[in-house]
Amino acid sequence: MSxxxxxxxxxxxxxxxxxxxxxxxxxxxQEINVLVAGNKCESVxxxxxxxxxxxxxLYCDSPNYENYLAExxxxxxxxxxxxxxxxxxxxxxxxxxFMPRVAALLDVSQISDVIKINSSEEFLRPIxxxxxxxxxxxxxxxxxxxxxPTSFDPAPASGGSAPVEKIxxxxxxxxxxxxxxxxxxxxxxxxxxxxxxxxxxxxxxxGENFKLINSIADKLNAAVGASRAAVDAGYIGNDHQVGQxxxxxxxxxxxxxxxxxxxxxxxxMKESKVIVAINKDGEAPIFSIADYGLEADLFEALPEFLDExxxxxxxxx
Amino acid sequence: MKILVAVKRVIDYNVQIRVKEDxxxxxTDNVKMSTNPPDDxxxxxxxxxxxxxxxxxxxxxxxxxxxxxxxVRKALAVGADRGIHVKSESYVxxxxxxxxxxxxxxxxxxxxxxxxxxxxxxxxxxTGQMLAALLSWPQGTFASKIExxxxxxxxxxEVDEGxxxxxxxxxxxxxxxxxxxxxxxxxxxNIMKAKKKLIxxxxxxxxxxxxxxxxxxxxVEEPPKRKGGIKVSSVAELVGKLKNEAKVI
Numbered sequence: 173m174s175x176x177x178x179x180x181x182x183x184x185x186x187x188x189x190x191x192x193x194x195x196x197x198x199x200x201x202q203e204i205n206v207l208v209a210g211n212k213c214e215s216v217x218x219x220x221x222x223x224x225x226x227x228x229x230l231y232c233d234s235p236n237y238e239n240y241l242a243e244x245x246x247x248x249x250x251x252x253x254x255x256x257x258x259x260x261x262x263x264x265x266x267x268x269x270f271m272p273r274v275a276a277l278l279d280v281s282q283i284s285d286v287i288k289i290n291s292s293e294e295f296l297r298p299i300x301x302x303x304x305x306x307x308x309x310x311x312x313x314x315x316x317x318x319x320x321p322t323s324f325d326p327a328p329a330s331g332g333s334a335p336v337e338k339i340x341x342x343x344x345x346x347x348x349x350x351x352x353x354x355x356x357x358x359x360x361x362x363x364x365x366x367x368x369x370x371x372x373x374x375x376x377x378x379g380e381n382f383k384l385i386n387s388i389a390d391k392l393n394a395a396v397g398a399s400r401a402a403v404d405a406g407y408i409g410n411d412h413q414v415g416q417x418x419x420x421x422x423x424x425x426x427x428x429x430x431x432x433x434x435x436x437x438x439x440x441m442k443e444s445k446v447i448v449a450i451n452k453d454g455e456a457p458i459f460s461i462a463d464y465g466l467e468a469d470l471f472e473a474l475p476e477f478l479d480e481x482x483x484x485x486x487x488x489x
Numbered sequence: 490m491k492i493l494v495a496v497k498r499v500i501d502y503n504v505q506i507r508v509k510e511d512x513x514x515x516x517t518d519n520v521k522m523s524t525n526p527p528d529d530x531x532x533x534x535x536x537x538x539x540x541x542x543x544x545x546x547x548x549x550x551x552x553x554x555x556x557x558x559x560x561v562r563k564a565l566a567v568g569a570d571r572g573i574h575v576k577s578e579s580y581v582x583x584x585x586x587x588x589x590x591x592x593x594x595x596x597x598x599x600x601x602x603x604x605x606x607x608x609x610x611x612x613x614x615x616t617g618q619m620l621a622a623l624l625s626w627p628q629g630t631f632a633s634k635i636e637x638x639x640x641x642x643x644x645x646x647e648v649d650e651g652x653x654x655x656x657x658x659x660x661x662x663x664x665x666x667x668x669x670x671x672x673x674x675x676x677x678x679n680i681m682k683a684k685k686k687l688i689x690x691x692x693x694x695x696x697x698x699x700x701x702x703x704x705x706x707x708x709v710e711e712p713p714k715r716k717g718g719i720k721v722s723s724v725a726e727l728v729g730k731l732k733n734e735a736k737v738i
Contacts, residue, residue, distance in 0.1 A: 241655065242618065243627050265648040269630050272583070272618035281584045281703035284613045294707065299611055300506045304515055307707040347627040351643065351654040364649070368737070392738060404668065410633065411651045417527075417607065417667060419649065425737040435505070442715065446735045448727065463718035463735065466727050473724050480728040487738055 173292055174203035176230075176256040178249065180266045181208065181216040183238060188365055189262040191223070191326035196319040197260050198225050198327065199289040205230055205256070207339075209248055211238035217336050224332035232339040239350035242270035248342045249274050253314065258292070263318035264364070264419075275316035282316045283308065287323040301416040301439035322364065322422040322443070356409050363395040363412065367488075368425045369441070371397030371414055372407070375430020375451065375470055379407040384474040385429060391481045393489045397421065397441075399431045415440035430470045433458030450474075491546045492535040493599040495590055496528040496564055498557040499610040512708035515610075524560045527605030529567075529672040530665040534635065535603050536568035537670065543637055546570050550593055552586055554578055558688060566675035566683035577693040583611075585693075585700030587619035592696045594624060599660065601642070606631050606664040617664035627657035633668040 175197045180187040190206075197204050204225055208217045209232040217231040230252060236244045249270070253259055259274060261267030263285040275282035287305075288296035294309045295317070363369065370392070372385045382396070389396045397414040398407065414421055416439040426444035431437060433449070433456055441447070442461050449462035452469050459465040466473060481487065500506055500515070501523040507516045524532075538544040549564035550573040551557045561572035575589055594602060607614040621628035629635065629644030633652070636643040646653045647666050675683070693700060721727045731738045 239653075242621075242630075243657075246622065265631060265646075268614050269618065269628075272615035273622040273628070275615070276584060276587055276619035276622040279584070281582045282613070282615050282619075283704065284615060298712070299709070300500070300515060301609060301612065302712060303506050304508050304709050305712050306709050309705040309707055310703065311705060312703045345625065345627075348655055348657040351656055353648075353650060353654075354652045355650040400667070409651060410647050410668065411649065416609065416612070425731065425735070436502070446731070446737050447715075447718070448731070459720070460717075461715045463715075464727055464730055465718060465720045466724065467720060468724070476724040477728065480724055481738070484728070484732065484738070 173201040173257045174255060175201055175205065175258045175260055176249070176252060177204055177206045178259070178261040178267070179206050179208050179216070179220055180262060181210060181213060183210045183213040184215055186216050186219045188326055189264060189321035191329060192321035192324045193260055193262045193319045194223060194225050194327040195324040196286065196289060197258070200258055200292050203227055207232070207249065207252065209237040209240070209245060211235045221334045221336050222330050222332050223327060223334070225327050226332060226334045229334050229336040230339050231336050232341060234341040236341060236344045240266065240270070241348050241350060242273050243348045244344040245270050246273045246277065247344065250277050251342050252339065253278060256314070258315045258317060260317050260319060263320045267318045271316055271318050278314055278316065280312035280314050280316055281310065282318070283310055284318050285320050286317055287320050301435050302442065303435065320420060322420055356411055360389055361393060361395045363397055363414070363419055363421060366395030366423055368392045368394035369397045369414070369421050369423045370394045370427040370429065371399065371431060372402055372429050373399035373431030374401040374405060376402060376407055382408055388474065388478055388481065391478060392487060399434070399437045428458050428462070429474065431458055432456045433461070490544045491548070491597070491599045492538065492544055493594060493597055493602045494531050494535050494547060494549050494564060494569065495602065495604045495616070496532065496549055496551050496560045497525040497605070497608050498522050498551065498553055498560045499525045499608055502526055502609055508709055508711045512710055514706070514709050522556070524563055525605050525608045527607065527665050527667055528560070530667060530669045531603035531605055532564045532567050532569060533670045533672040534665060538637060539568060548573060548597055548599065550575065550590070552577055552581055552589055552693065561688055562683055563675065565686045566680045567673060571686055572688035573691060574688050575691045575693055580702065581693065581700055582702050582704060583613050583615035583619055585702070586616050587623055588698045588700055589693060589696055590620050591623045592698065601660060602662050604662070604664050606666055617662050621662040626660055626662055628662045628664070629655060629657055630664045631666050632663050633666045635663060635669070
C-alpha cells in the first residue's frame with residue numbers, strides 16, 4: 173500500500189491541517205508521499221520534507237496551482253495517482269472542493285470526513301450532523317478519503333529529511349479563473365485549532381455586541397466562533413461559523429453564549445473537551461451537552477465574566 | 490438559457506434522528522421528510538434568475554423512491570417548469586447519482602446545473618463536484634453569491650479563510666450554500682398549478698451505467714453520549730470551576 177496525500181498551503185507556509193491528515197494517513201500505511209502543488213512554493217516543499225512521517229515530497233511548481241482551483245489541480249492528481257492505493261486530503265473547504273472530482277474521474281466512491289481509521293479499508297465517519305456514526309468499508313481498489321482534521325493530532329513537523337522530487341506541470345483545462353480572496357485578518361488564534369473558543373449566537377442581538385465576546389477572547393487567547401443564526405443575521409463573518417455546514421472545532425474549552433443549541437450547531441462543537449453554556453433560557457438544548465451551564469442574561473454575565481478573569485492571577489495561554 | 494436543479498428528499502432538519510437498534514441505519518418510518526435545505530437555495534436561485542429574464546426554463550430532477558417526487562413537486566410549486574423523477578428504491582451513492590445526472594444533462598443540455606452543497610443525511614458533499622468532473626465542466630462550490638455574465642459566471646465561495654471569488658466558463662456546476670438566498674414559500678395558487686406540471690418518470694435501471702454501491706455499510710451507531718453537566722449559579726462559580734476543577738483557564 174502507499175498513500176498520496178495532498179498538502180494545503182498558501183504558497184509560503186504549510187497549513188497545519190495537513191499535519192493532522194498525515195497522522196491519519198500513517199494509521200493506514202507508512203509509505204506516505206505528499207504532493208506540494210503551488211506557485212513559487214519551494215519553501216513549502218522544504219517544510220513538508222522535514223516532516224518525519226513523510227517518505228517523499230512530490231513538488232510541482234506553476235502559476236496554474238497558485239489558488240488550487242479544482243479544475244487545474246485534479247488532472248495533476250489523476251496523473252500522479254496510478255501507483256497509490258489511497259489518496260488523502262483534509263475534509264475542509266480545500267479537500268472537499270477537489271477530492272470528489274478526483275474520485276469521480278478514478279471511478280471510485282469517496283469516503284468523506286473520516287474521524288477514525290479502523291483498517292486500510294474500514295473507516296468511521298459521522299452522518300446526520302454527527303447524530304450517528306457510520307462504520308463503512310470501501311470496496312474500491314483505490315480509495316479517495318477526506319480526513320476530519322480535528323479528529324487526529326498533528327504529526328510532528330520537524331526532524332525528517334524526505335527527498336523532494338520535481339513533478340512536471342500537467343495541462344490545465346482553462347475553464348476557471350481565480351479573482352480574489354477576502355480573508356479576515358485577526359490577531360486571535362485560528363478557529364479550527366484554538367485551545368479555547370468562545371462563540372456567540374442570535375442572543376447577541378447585534379454585531380456591535382460581539383465586542384463583549386471579543387474582549388473575553390482576547391483575555392483567554394481564544395478564537396471567536398458563531399452560530400449560523402448569528403452569521404445569517406450579519407453579526408459576524410461566515411469564516412466564524414461553527415456547525416454542520418461551518419467549521420468543526422474540538423477545543424479544550426468551548427464557551428457558547430446566547431446559542432440555543434440547534435442540531436446543526438452541536439455538530440460542530442460537541443466533541444469539545446469542556447463545554448460552557450451561557451443562556452437565559454434554562455430549557456435551551458445547549459444545556460443538555462454543557463459541562464457547566466449558567467442560566468443568565470448574557471449582557472450581565474459577560475462583563476462579569478471579564479471582571480472575574482481579570483481577578484485571576486494567572487490564565488493559561 | 491436553461492438550468493437543471495437537482496433536489497434530494499431527506500429527513501427534515503428539525504427532526505432528532507434515531508439510530509435503529511440493529512445498527513442497520515437510521516429510522517425513517519413515520520419521520521417527517523423534506524427537501525434537503527441547501528437544495529431549496531438551489532431552486533430559489535434558479536427561480537430568481539428566471540425572474541430577471543436571463544433564464545427561460547428550469548428543470549428539477551430528483552433520484553429516489555416513489556415519494557421523492559414530493560421534492561420535485563415542491564420545486565415546481567416554487568417556480569421550476571417541469572420535473573424529472575429517476576426512481577430508485579435503494580440508496581444510490583453520490584458517484585452513482587452523478588452518473589445518472591450526467592445522463593440527464595446530456596439529454597437536457599442545460600447551461601447551468603444547481604445543487605445543494607451537501608445533503609444533511611449522509612453529509613457527503615460530493616455530488617456536484619463529481620458531476621462537474623464527469624462532464625469536464627468547471628465548478629463553483631459552496632456558493633454564497635453568483636453573478637451571471639455573458640458566457641461566464643462569477644461565483645463567491647464560502648471557504649475556511651473567508652470568501653473567495655472565481656469566474657468559471659459556462660456550462661458550469663454550482664453547489665449552493667445556505668447563505669446564497671432566502672428560499673421563498675410556495676403560494677397556494679402556485680401549489681395548485683404545480684400539480685398540473687409534468688414530471689417525467691424514469692428508472693435508474695433505464696440508464697446503461699454502473700451505479701452499484703462501492704461502499705458497504707457495516708453498522709450505524711449512536712455517537713458516545715456526553716455525561717450530564719451541572720448548572721452553576723453565578724459567574725464567579727463558573728470561573729472557579731473552570732480554573733480549579735476543569736483546569737482549562
